[in-house]
Each structure stands twice: as structure tokens, then as C-alpha cells.
Amino acid sequence: MSEASEKQAEIAVEQEHVDRVYARLDELRSEAEAMRDKSYEYGREATPEALNERDVMLHHANRTLQALNAESEGLVFGRLDLGTGDAVHIGRLGIRDQRFDNLLVDWRAPLAAAFYQATPEHPQDVIRRRVIRCSREQVVDVSDDLLDPDRAPSDMRVIGDGALMAALTRSRGETMRNIVATIQKEQDEAIRAPESGVTEITGGPGTGKTAVALHRAAYLLYREQRRLGGPGVLVIGPSPVFMSYISRVLPSMGEHNVELRALGEVLDGISAARVDDPRTAEVKGSSRMVKVLRRALRLPPPDAPESLQLFYRGTVLKLEADDLKRIRRTLHNKGGQPNKNRMKAADALLEALWQLARGLADRDFQPDRDQLISEIGERIEFHRFLVAWWPALYPMQVLRWLSDPERLARAARRLLAAEEVDVLAKSWAEVSEWTVADIALIDELRMLIGPPPKRARRDEPEAEQPRRASNYDEYAHVVIDEAQDLSPMQWRMVGRRGRHASWTIVGDPVQSSWPDPAEAATAREEALSAQRTHRKFTLRTNYRNSAEIFDYASDAVRDLVNPDDLPTAVRTTGVEPDVREAPADQLAATTRDATRDLLERAEGTIGVITTMDRRDEVRAWLSDVDDPRLRVVGSLDSKGMEYDAVAVVDPDGLAAESSTGRRALYVALSRATQLLTAIRPS
Ligand SMILES: Nc1ncnc2c1ncn2[C@@H]1O[C@H](COP(=O)(O)OP(=O)(O)OP(=O)(O)O)[C@@H](O)[C@H]1O
Numbered sequence: 001m002s003e004a005s006e007k008q009a010e011i012a013v014e015q016e017h018v019d020r021v022y023a024r025l026d027e028l029r030s031e032a033e034a035m036r037d038k039s040y041e042y043g044r045e046a047t048p049e050a051l052n053e054r055d056v057m058l059h060h061a062n063r064t065l066q067a068l069n070a071e072s073e074g075l076v077f078g079r080l081d082l083g084t085g086d087a088v089h090i091g092r093l094g095i096r097d098q099r100f101d102n103l104l105v106d107w108r109a110p111l112a113a114a115f116y117q118a119t120p121e122h123p124q125d126v127i128r129r130r131v132i133r134c135s136r137e138q139v140v141d142v143s144d145d146l147l148d149p150d151r152a153p154s155d156m157r158v159i160g161d162g163a164l165m166a167a168l169t170r171s172r173g174e175t176m177r178n179i180v181a182t183i184q185k186e187q188d189e190a191i192r193a194p195e196s197g198v199t200e201i202t203g204g205p206g207t208g209k210t211a212v213a214l215h216r217a218a219y220l221l222y223r224e225q226r227r228l229g230g231p232g233v234l235v236i237g238p239s240p241v242f243m244s245y246i247s248r249v250l251p252s253m254g255e256h257n258v259e260l261r262a263l264g265e266v267l268d269g270i271s272a273a274r275v276d277d278p279r280t281a282e283v284k285g286s287s288r289m290v291k292v293l294r295r296a297l298r299l300p301p302p303d304a305p306e307s308l309q310l311f312y313r314g315t316v317l318k319l320e321a322d323d324l325k326r327i328r329r330t331l332h333n334k335g336g337q338p339n340k341n342r343m344k345a346a347d348a349l350l351e352a353l354w355q356l357a358r359g360l361a362d363r364d365f366q367p368d369r370d371q372l373i374s375e376i377g378e379r380i381e382f383h384r385f386l387v388a389w390w391p392a393l394y395p396m397q398v399l400r401w402l403s404d405p406e407r408l409a410r411a412a413r414r415l416l417a418a419e420e421v422d423v424l425a426k427s428w429a430e431v432s433e434w435t436v437a438d439i440a441l442i443d444e445l446r447m448l449i450g451p452p453p454k455r456a457r458r459d460e461p462e463a464e465q466p467r468r469a470s471n472y473d474e475y476a477h478v479v480i481d482e483a484q485d486l487s488p489m490q491w492r493m494v495g496r497r498g499r500h501a502s503w504t505i506v507g508d509p510v511q512s513s514w515p516d517p518a519e520a521a522t523a524r525e526e527a528l529s530a531q532r533t534h535r536k537f538t539l540r541t542n543y544r545n546s547a548e549i550f551d552y553a554s555d556a557v558r559d560l561v562n563p564d565d566l567p568t569a570v571r572t573t574g575v576e577p578d579v580r581e582a583p584a585d586q587l588a589a590t591t592r593d594a595t596r597d598l599l600e601r602a603e604g605t606i607g608v609i610t611t612m613d614r615r616d617e618v619r620a621w622l623s624d625v626d627d628p629r630l631r632v633v634g635s636l637d638s639k640g641m642e643y644d645a646v647a648v649v650d651p652d653g654l655a656a657e658s659s660t661g662r663r664a665l666y667v668a669l670s671r672a673t674q675l676l677t678a679i680r681p682s
Pocket residue numbers: 164167168172177179182183184187203204205206207208209210211212508511543544639640641642670
């Protein structure tokens with residue numbers, strides 16, 4: 001038999017099994033639908049027990065249907081031939097036949113672990129491992145690894161030369177795919193690590209950190225359904241573009257109970273995608289901002305009245321600016337959230353008025369404490385004063401007040417340098433749209449201020465009404481991707497979402513754009529201080545880049561890092577990166593030529609990456625290139641992304657963009673799977 005017909009014969013064998021799986025899937029779907037219909041009937045009886053039973057049935061039926069109806073692409077993807085003579089098929093779900101025998105074992109079940117962990121050195125009773133590739137319900141390819149040749153029966157066929165290389169060479173689509181059929185051993189160890197505490201996964205570009213983190217989320221949801229199913233899993237990544245890029249991975253594995261949020265979307269109800277320039281982001285992200293914000297809350301609101309004057313029984317009572325200042329200071333010194341202290345503020349003012357009145361008492365004026373307090377306390381003019389002097393505060397409003405440089409300088413005295421105050425005030429004064437870094441400040445303010453009183457909420461401007469999170473601290477597992485870039489303020493924000501959670505933290509210090517790693521490390525330790533277990537996995541193989549591309553990309557950081565922190569790229573293509581030089585007036589034309597060239601030569605997506613400042617300019621240069629595969633992004637937006645071909649426009653500009661510019665350049669140059677062009681202004 002020729003190699004091709006051997007392969008066809010094996011494809012036919014697998015097709016038979018895949019057909020059985022799909023037929024059984026249809027049966028199970030019908031059963032679940034029947035159960036759902038029956039649960040509605042139970043509901044009609046309306047006794048508490050019947051209603052309870054209905055809810056349980058309905059929940060179960062819906063969950064089953066959701067799992068069965070998830071994209072069926074790649075439902076069956078693996079097979080193990082064991083030393084016992086048994087064959088086990090592995091898939092995205094576990095499916096049993098009517099006799100309760102396994103037709104398909106869920107990839108997360110212990111029985112499937114050998115699919116990822118068996119090696120020729122430790123075959124774990126696996127003789128042949130087969131990856132099956134399907135297009136919908138049709139088997140299109142099989143690819144084998146013979147792990148234990150000595151025990152292989154003589155008629156066992158071994159097809160192809162490895163599924164991993166085939167998967168890596170294929171062009172990538174708009175969104176990240178699951179890698180469940182080709183997860184490698186070192187990745188599997190991180191995916192299947194216990195849930196508790198902190199699991200840290202590091203590794204260089206393209207080592208599969210994001211893929212591993214998402215598969216780990218799916219694995220934990222399967223294994224720890226009871227704990228994670230309710231409060232759920234939160235996955236945080238750098239940008240909305242990135243979240244959309246990874247958004248299909250979990251649903252493609254049947255998991256829907258996961259919230260994906262970019263860093264600018266962590267706070268309910270507000271969403272920011274704009275990023276500050278590096279200097280501004282650095283100041284906004286510094287943990288010094290906690291004190292600045294605390295101080296800002298101690299300042300009177302911008303239009304606060306400077307004195308309080310009332311007539312009481314023919315006598316003038318007046319609290320002067322200094323009195324009011326002292327009362328405010330005392331209230332703040334006692335601590336607590338200003339929004340919860342409004343009653344205390346009213347009491348303190350009334351007490352001060354009483355002290356005044358008592359000092360003025362004479363024969364004609366004999367005030368009584370209780371009477372004065374209750375009479376003045378009910379006056380509308382007193383309430384008006386209180387509302388202006390100690391208003392209900394809203395985080396965004398308080399931050400907006402800091403666009404006044406004088407006010408900000410008062411809050412930042414001895415904490416921020418004059419230049420830093422300028423940078424911040426300018427950022428808030430010039431643009432009304434919030435940035436990603438502002439969100440962590442707004443979240444901090446929410447914690448410091450406390451919820452506004454219910455009555456005040458009705459007057460709350462629309463823009464100030466983030467949907468109140470009931471589940472602030474209630475996620476059971478938090479996954480942070482690109483964790484190396486979180487600022488200290490962002491660590492505080494995410495820490496609040498997972499005080500009782502377990503964590504998966506994924507990142508690569510070499511790709512970090514945060515200029516002060518020590519400050520971020522301290523904030524991270526604080527955010528995770530409740531965690532007792534800490535385990536770390538390092539991934540060392542770069543699956544994305546060709547060796548030629550990664551070698552060129554690594555030059556950007558080689559002298560900054562320990563060589564052990566750079567992974568090894570496994571694939572060679574023989575195609576070196578294309579480096580072009582162009583005088584400034586030719587840069588647009590050269591970029592257009594290079595982009596068209598890449599669109600022609602590469603099959604999948606094309607990314608053009610440049611400095612954040614030049615993003616719009618480069619977009620305009622390419623506005624007449626009409627191809628949906630093309631994306632033009634700034635350096636920060638390229639974090640975590642991947643394209644089949646990449647053009648980096650002005651690499652030296654990227655390197656000079658910030659104090660961590662060379663690391664940003666390393667990120668940009670390591671985004672391509674097949675082709676890389678660098679365009680340097682000469
Ligand atoms: N075991 C695997 N089988 C197939 N493809 C894989 C495997 N591991 C990783 N990949 C692919 O390699 C590419 C890089 O993966 P991923 O984006 O998760 O890496 P990363 O470590 O997060 O990269 P970066 O740090 O650069 O953002 C993706 O296309 C992913 O699908």
C-alpha cells in the first residue's frame with residue numbers, strides 16, 4: 001500500500017468512530033431537549049418541591065445543551081492506542097454510548113492526561129498517539145507519534161510526521177484557536193496544576209502562555225465545577241483588541257462561564273481603550289497615587305461654601321473658614337469613607353453651631369442644645385449648606401476635579417514632582433475620554449469614597465453611574481495575562497476582584513513595558529498576600545515565530561536580559577526578515593510596497609506595527625489598501641497579538657518611544673508566524 005492510501009485507510013477507520021460520536025451526540029441532544037420540556041411541566045404543578053425540581057432539571061438540561069451545542073469543530077481530536085489493546089478517543093467533551101462505555105473521553109479527564117504527558121522515554125502504556133483533524137464532521141487528516149515501537153503490533157500503521165509542526169505551519173485566522181489537540185507536555189503540566197493559590201506561568205514570546213492560561217481556565221472549570229461554577233472565572237488581558245482575539249478559545253471548548261475583560265473594562269459600567277503616553281501612564285500607575293487620591297478627598301469640593309451663617313432666635317451664628325477647615329480635618333482624621341460620613345459631618349457642624357451659641361448665651365439668649373440641634377438640623381438652608389460643603393462624591397467627578405493644576409498640586413505635595421503634576425493635570429484637562437490607566441484610579445476612588453447615599457443616587461449624572469458590582473471580590477479564579485505590564489495601581493484594582501480567589505498569572509518580564517518592576521512587584525505581592533501556595537512554570541519553546549524571525553527579534557533585548565530568559569524557536573523556514581531603509585519622504589511609499597508584498601506572499605493576517613504616535617499617520621498611508629486581512633496597530637496594541645506576516649514601521653522610533661522601548665520593539669518584532677519586514681527611516 002502506498003503512503004497516501006495507508007493514510008486514507010486510517011482516515012476511514014477514524015471516520016467510522018467520528019460518525020458514531022455524532023450520532024450519539026444527536027441522541028443526547030434530543031434527550032436533553034426532552035428533559036427541558038419535561039421540566040416546564042413540573043413547573044406547572046407549582047408546589048415548592050416541584051419548582052425546586054424543575055430548576056434543577058432545567059439547569060442540568062440547559063448546561064448539557066450548551067455543552068453539546070458548542071461549536072462542534074474538533075469535537076474528536078485524538079486517540080490513544082494502549083498496551084492493553086484498547087483504543088481511547090479524546091475530545092472536547094466526554095460522551096458515553098448507551099451501554100455507558102466511553103465513546104469520547106473529555107481532554108480534561110484523568111484518563112486523557114497521557115495524551116499530553118506520554119513521551120517515548122515515559123510512554124505511560126501508550127503505544128501510539130494520534131491527532132485527528134476534522135472539518136466539521138469529516139475527518140481530513142491523521143497524524144501519529146509512535147511512542148513505544150517495541151510493543152507495537154505488526155499491523156499498526158503510523159501516519160505523518162507530527163501534528164504539532166503541521167498546526168504551527170498553518171496560517172492563523174482572525175481569532176486565536178484552541179490548541180487542545182497538540183498541547184505539549186510542559187504546557188500540560190501548567191494547565192493541570194492544582195487550582196489553589198497562585199500558579200505563575202512565564203516564558204518568552206510565542207511559548208503558548210495565553211493558550212495555556214485559557215486551557216487551564218477550561219480545565220479548572222471542568223475539574224472544580226462546584227467551586228468555580230458560581231462566582232466564575234475572570235480573565236484579564238491588556239486590550240479590547242486582544243480580548244476579541246482570544247474570545248473564541250473558551251466557547252470553542254464549550255466553556256461560557258468566564259468573563260473576559262481588558263484592563264480598561266475591569267470596572268463595571270465604564271470602558272476605556274485609550275492609552276496614555278508612556279510618561280503619563282507611568283505617573284498614573286504609580287502607587288504614590290493612592291496617597292494623592294486620599295489627600296484629594298480631604299480637600300473641600302471646588303465650590304464649597306467658605307462660611308456658614310444662620311440666624312437662630314435673633315442671634316447670628318457664623319462658622320468661619322477656619323472653623324469649617326478644622327471640622328473637615330477632624331472628620332477626615334477619624335477615618336471612614338466620606339460618603340458614609342455625611343451624617344457625621346452634619347452632626348459635627350451642628351455641634352460646632354451649638355458651641356458657638358453657648359458662647360454667645362446671655363440673659364436674652366438662652367439656647368438649649370437638643371432644641372438647637374433639632375431645629376437647625378431640619379432647616380432647608382442647613383441641608384443646602386451640607387450638600388454643598390460635604391456633597392455625595394462620585395469617583396469620576398473627584399478625578400475630574402484634579403484637572404485643576406492647583407488642586408492637584410495640593411493633593412500631590414511632596415508626593416509628585418512639579419513635572420508629574422503638569423503631566424497629569426494636562427492629561428485630564430485636555431481630553432474628556434478616560435484612559436485605561438484612569439480606570440484603576442477610578443476604582444481606587446470608589447473604594448476610598450464609599451457608595452453614594454441612595455437618595456443622592458437619583459441625582460447622579462448618567463455618566464457617573466457604573467453598574468454597581470455585586471461581585472466585587474467574588475470571582476473564584478482570576479487569570480491575568482500579560483501580567484508583566486500591570487502597574488501598581490492596576491494590581492490593586494485586580495487584587496480587589498480576587499481576595500478569596502485562586503490565581504493564574506501569566507507573563508514575561510522581558511516583554512515588560514512597566515518602567516519600575518520593583519514597585520509593581522510590591523503591589524503584586526500585596527494583591528496576592530492572602531495566598532499561601534505559589535507554584536511557577538516556565539515555558540521554553542517559542543511556537544509562534546520561525547527561528548529566523550525570533551533570532552532577529554531577540555537582538556532588540558539580547559544585552560538587557562539573561563540568555564536563559566529567551567525561548568527557543570522550533571521551526572525554521574529559511575526566510576530571513578526583510579529589512580528595508582527609506583528616506584523620510586519615501587517612508588509612506590516603502591510601507592505601502594512592503595505591505596502589499598506581504599499581503600501577496602502570506603496567506604493569513606497581516607499586522608503593520610508602529611509607534612503609538614504614528615499609528616494614525618501609518619493608517620492614512622495604507623487607507624487605499626483594501627484587504628480585510630490587514631491591521632494597523634500601535635506598539636502597545638500589538639501586545640499578545642499574532643499575525644502571519646508583520647511589517648514594523650520605524651523600529652528605532654519604537655525603541656525610543658519610552659524608557660522600556662526596546663522591550664516594546666522586541667514584542668512588536670516577535671508577532672509574526674511566517675514573514676517579518678522592518679522598515680527603517682534612513
Ligand atoms: N501546543 C501547541 N500546539 C499548537 N499551537 C501552539 C501550541 N502552543 C502554542 N501554540 C501557538 O503558538 C502561538 C503563540 O501562543 P500564545 O499567543 O499563547 O503565546 P504567548 O506565550 O502568550 O505569546 P506572547 O508572550 O508573545 O504574547 C499561538 O498561535 C498558539 O496557538
